[in-house]
Amino acid sequence: MNGAPQSVIRARLCREYAGFSLDVDLTLPGRGVTALFGHSGSGKTTCLRLIAGLERSSGVRLEVNGEIWQDDSRGIFVPVHRRAFGYVFQDAALFPHLTVAQNLAYGKKRRAPDAVDDGALVALLGIGHLLARRPQTLSGGERQRVAVARALLAAPRLLLMDEPLAALDLARKAEILPYLERLCDTLEIPVIYVSHSPEEVMRLADHLVLLESGRVVADGPLADTISRLDLPAGFFDDTSVLIEGEIASYDSEYHLGALRFSGGELSIPVPDGGSQIGRKLRVRIKAGDISLTLERATATSISNILAVTVAEVVQSSVPGHVLVGLVADGGSRFAARITRRSCERLGLCPGLRVWAQIKAVAVVV
């Protein structure tokens, strides 16, 4: 450490409307992507607008990388245009009377005339061929990519994204997600990403904050948070484990890759493009896609069978379900969702050694 202040975002956000109150206290990492996840009405966009200063509410305290943006106890409120952040709106909000190039220049000119290399960013987002066009002539996905570039060219020290993919259809989402993934990997600044799509969160986030009715339900690194057994079922899809590894080998006849991770290897179907050995991959295994056996099955279609030890058995919020926390021999943790009847029939209890079966086709790449 060189003594520089730890880059971090500290935010105490509160807001009262009729029938709704928001009260959250967040400490977010100063790098990487933090997803604010919640259903509509959970207050996630309000959080973002309070951080931006687009909404003002008393009692808010906000510190971004050592700079105080709002502290009502000391009468500090930095106006929106003096806060160095970028904001990507759900509907892109490109200026219709300006060309794409002029849109991109708008923030750059005002905030950071020479700070960012436009060329690299324009290439990364694949919008070079659009510069002379008007926003009205762009597709939804193109607009969103321009909006992201416009926000970043203003050299923000924090990027706020408000459901940037929510207004797009599935095909457009699939088109823009890879750009966002590449972008998030290269960004040096923290990103706060509001979403109600578990899929986007899985692909982009490093840190996850779950919001419900204006309160924080869970908050922590993505892998830890989604594998928690105590979250209400169905709130964030299903309890899952996240495995990050790289493709160690690839069977092109069956389109199956071997994903090597700290706890061993998983055989998973990798669609086109997966043939690159060494490609880093993040996969998710939902608890409902893991089954347990006491003896290792031999004649089975299941591709992945891991030796694990039961760590805990937790009642699920779904009646008749239990969640079984598992530790593989390499130390990796898994969770299985099974019926309580199966649990009793197998006599599962902490310390018992069992086999975890993971269907290869159920792994979400």
Add this chain to the structure above:
Amino acid sequence: MPDDILHITLFTLGVASLGSVLVLAPGAALAWLLARRKWPGKALVETLVALPLVIPPVATGLILLKLFGRRGPIGGFMENVLGVEIVFTWKAVVLATAVMSFPLFVRTARVAFEEVDVRLEHAARTLGAGPWDVFFTITLPLAVRGLVAGGVLAFARALGEFGATIMLAGMIPGETITLALGIYQKVQLGQDDDALVLLSVSIALAFAALWLSECLVKRRMA
């Protein structure tokens, strides 16, 4: 065309232009405040501004006469302190047309501002633009067609102003006679042919102004 008809036409175009130009800046400012801000007394100001549209123009003229006349609170000040006389001069014609055009312009301009997506203004702020910067680079360019259309409408209204003008400016030949007053005067004098010429000129000017306004509004919709 006889000299006095040419003079009346040019004089009318002059006062209507000046009257509607004078309305632009304060009208746009008020329209923006009505469209974008909440403030105490807003409803009252809205009503006051709309009043000239609904009360008889002669009544508006009378109110202006009481305010700007020699013994009126504003007129007295202007004459005694500034040495400017308004009533029964060409300035009274400009004042009357401006006051009558003001509500029309404010209404059109307000709609034009309201049609600008507030999220675009927010986006500009997040990109480092201060309030004035946002107004001049985002709000104004996006509202400009509506504002111009409102200006043309105000101009067309000013061309035909009669009631308030005759009350405040009288009918002084060569000094305060506009097309509308001229038509009335010519008919009174039995010079119907001259009145018809003035009528044709009025129709032509009003037609041109409204047509221009329609074109601008249509382009805005497109």
